[in-house]
Amino acid sequence: MFSVYRSLLYLYPPAHRHEYGEEMLAAFREVQSEAAKQGMAARNLFWLREVQGLLAGALREHLRTITGSHCPPPIVSRRLSMRSEFRFPKATATLMTIILAAVVMAIEKATAIQNSILPSSPPVGPIQPAHFTFLPTLLLILSLACLVGILGWVILFGLHRSGAQRLADFDPSRERTSGGLRV
Amino acid sequence: MESLPVTEPVLLILLSLIEQPRHGYAILQDVQEMSEGRVTLSTGTLYGALRRLLDDGWIERFEEERNSSRGRQAYRLTPGGRRHLQQKVSRLKQLTRVVSVRVVRKET
Numbered sequence: 001m002f003s004v005y006r007s008l009l010y011l012y013p014p015a016h017r018h019e020y021g022e023e024m025l026a027a028f029r030e031v032q033s034e035a036a037k038q039g040m041a042a043r044n045l046f047w048l049r050e051v052q053g054l055l056a057g058a059l060r061e062h063l064r065t066i067t068g069s070h071c072p073p074p075i076v077s078r079r080l081s082m083r084s085e086f087r088f089p090k091a092t093a094t095l096m097t098i099i100l101a102a103v104v105m106a107i108e109k110a111t112a113i114q115n116s117i118l119p120s121s122p123p124v125g126p127i128q129p130a131h132f133t134f135l136p137t138l139l140l141i142l143s144l145a146c147l148v149g150i151l152g153w154v155i156l157f158g159l160h161r162s163g164a165q166r167l168a169d170f171d172p173s174r175e176r177t178s179g180g181l182r183v
Numbered sequence: 184m185e186s187l188p189v190t191e192p193v194l195l196i197l198l199s200l201i202e203q204p205r206h207g208y209a210i211l212q213d214v215q216e217m218s219e220g221r222v223t224l225s226t227g228t229l230y231g232a233l234r235r236l237l238d239d240g241w242i243e244r245f246e247e248e249r250n251s252s253r254g255r256q257a258y259r260l261t262p263g264g265r266r267h268l269q270q271k272v273s274r275l276k277q278l279t280r281v282v283s284v285r286v287v288r289k290e291t
Contacts, residue, residue: 023255056227056231
């Protein structure tokens, strides 16, 4: 079991393995000896948790190596997740941009196929390169989307309307005396 | 420093280090004890969180003094990390107060 864990550590980037590998092995050895005293179900759960943690951790570290920034842990609980300043929902904006780009590309591709069909000849011919006009359109739409996004962010930032901001300004003692609803 | 999201496991790790420096296994045990068995971290999750906290300057790593040739690595809160943790805890307390006020108002 210990050798399996050691092998799984090779999924991590070498720098992380070099820095924390020995520590992780030492911690795992102690946790494993504790789990060995428990029943079969607890031991299975322990293994599941460790493998899941290693896979998710290795993925995170590789992403961090590629992007240079920490991404949020995908499997840990975020029930008490708090950020101390206003943040634009970048992930949503990115996802929406990708979806928009995919839709535009699909439309352009369909138009290109339609244009490549000659009216006199029924068989579908090859798509002419001249009909690929989606790139300028795509860039234009993406630029517009970015512009709208930035504009929205500036408005929201200017208004300071995030929930965290309002919570930071909230004074429960004042609310109790005035009886007004401010949150 | 400000951008670090404080998830429940991260909060528990920080709370574990507020009393005294601890090494990896001790943190795992303390987190489980503090959460009354509700949160059990894997070693992968723990060291991912510790790395983030180290990179953001909330905690620091040092070598524990031991009789053996190589000491064990332990972690402790930095002054900045302690300050940020206290701010987070204050906000949680404030949130709890809001909840209490609202619940009392609803019941009366």
